[in-house]
Amino acid sequence: MKEGVARFWREIPQRYNFLGNVCSSCDRVFFPPREACPFCRRKSMGKMKEQYLSGHGEVISYTVIHVGPEDFEEQVPYPVAIIQLDEGPRITGQIVDCDPDDVKIGMKVESTFRKIQQDGCSGAIYYGYKFLKSHNSNK
């Protein structure tokens, strides 16, 4: 059931470095990066510029997973949230190093680089971003 190695190689720039892109026609930021801006379409072709994202954002919604997939079984219960990054894009990620009950809509978060999952069969470890409650957040 595991996906091939090549896919993870391709995704490393985004998963490891938060590399998105920006449309130089309308300044909208995309993550993951897009070939073209869906709003400017033809005008944006060849004018999409790479942009590293800050990894700072805010929780838009969340859940606490109690029944996880096989490769995440050891982590339950764990919070997963939709986060709106300060630059605009929304993404899905885990919230770590906090009591699952503390996660709230509107909470400020920042990204951290962690092990995401370990393939039980091959032992391969996959890394990527997760989120922490921001240090300077009172919420």
Add this chain to the structure above:
Amino acid sequence: MRDVAVIGVGLTKFGELWDRSFRQLIAEAGSKAILDAGIEGKDIDALYIGSMSSGRFVDQEHVGALVAEVSGFSHLHIPATRVEGACASGGLAVREGFLSIASGMNDIVIVGGIEKMNDVGGTAATETLATAADQEWEAFFGATFPGIYAMIATRHMHEYGTTREDLAHVAVKNHANGALNPYAQYQSPISLESVLRATMVAYPLGLMDCSPVSDGAASIVLCAADKAKKYTDKLVRIAASGQASDTLALHGRRDICTLDATVHASRMAYKQAKVTPKDIDFAEVHDCFTIAEICAIEDLGIVEKGQGGKAVQQGITTLNGSFPVNTSGGLKAKGHPVGATGVAQVVEATLQLRGDAGKRQVPDAKRGMAHNVGGSGATCVVHILEAM
């Protein structure tokens, strides 16, 4: 476009059917629909079959031709096509059959839907369902399929004050309806307490907020309306077929707790049928999770956005309410063999419009709706059916 009628329906029992195979299930549903329609194999111009993931569930792809074969049509060489749109595969197959007749290409078409989910373990079934979500940008990070719907629920609770009790009322109502459906996986009523106390799966959704893993098949026979009178007196017309798409990942949508694909597919259908939600007597909606039914009645325009929880609490959607929803028991109680679901919804709507729904009959039902969703809302297909 030509008018299209449903002239035959067939269902297998839904449930954990350990002694029945994929092939047996679809052959049973298909032959029941053919007998019900009073047609013969040689009358059929084409076959469409909805199946989400026969490859992962029973290790068999290429099921269009296979279904024609096990239905006894190989020697007729009819065109047989499999249609896939995750949990909306069945509804999409109905739409393909409808379009092929409406266009004038075919006169009589058989549509099937099937999933045989219990041949793999629970974990494999859950992981297969998760392939309806965005594998690279949701599932990779540990978001499960119930977890994604749970995030719709959390946001809905935050914005509109919807409660876990509101969600639980959906499950209680659908089990009460399922108790009246001899084909349902669960045929006993449940209490509000038992839903609220069930094991947590993905907060705020507990086990009883989720539809089950099911085996089952459904089938309908469609016919050009002007030729349908030859086969039946109780004509049911497909008055409209709407379909829409959205991003695979929930986080990519305009609004977390509105399924814009449902909004667009239903508006397309209302326009085609020249009706408004007020003209519809009942609906089968896609309640893969309790929150999904609340979003569905809002996004279909049956109630105002944000009022879904209250509407369920007030009993508007019960069998005796002003707008019965999921008289069959819905995905929650009838069961959710994913590829079969969209076809089974049209079967229920047809039974209601013919007056053949038994103990769960909506009195004087003239017009009904079937709403089928793929993933967390990336695909939606809506059909409006009318008694002729």
